[in-house]
Amino acid sequence: MIDSTMTNKKTDIFQQSSDILCAYIDQHQMHHTAERMVILQAICRLQSFTVDELRKELTELNISRATVYNTLVLLEKAEIIHRLDKEFGVRATQYELIMAMESSVQVICARCGRVSKIKDTTIHRMLADKKWTNFVPDHFSLYVYGQCKKCRRKINKL
Ligand SMILES: [Zn+2]
Secondary structure (H helix, E strand, O other): OHHHHHHHHHHHHHHHHHHHHHHHHHHOOOOOOHHHHHHHHHHHHHOEEEHHHHHHHOOOOOOOHHHHHHHHHHHHHOOOEEEOOOHHHOOOOEEEEHHHOOOEEEEEEOOOOOEEEEOOHHHHHHHHHOOOOOOOOOOOEEEEEEOOHHHHHHHHHO
16 A cells, blocks of 8 residues: 555656746746756655755766755745754754645754654644634644754763
8 A cells, every 4th residue: 555655646746846846947937957857856755855865866867966956946946845944953954845745743853863753633633623814724844853862862871
């Protein structure tokens, strides 16, 4: 169940994301390049990533560091990816593919940068029950910063 639906969903996400990107490129009279599409494809596979993780995914292709960075800026402007604020000294900037963002609560270790998702139905229910004015909510994202178990242990040892 997981495999086939996941693959279809990812293909879908790439299709939709590339449509948004092409529209943005046309609108801003920029050039369509194969590199951008390859990078976007890698991003759709990863969904949540740091620049290093993305570059690792692209190692076999000859894509320069500058192209990767420029594409990330472009994808952010086109609202395809979202950059997590590098708050509280989180190690590396984390990016998220907006289309793949499900309503989630993410727990981020402010010391080592480890990101994990937790299921929390309380917040889901709270937002679902809320009466919204002039707004239809679609999904939400909540980041909770703190210290992971490993880092807590290290701190306690000091
Ligand atoms: Zn940690």
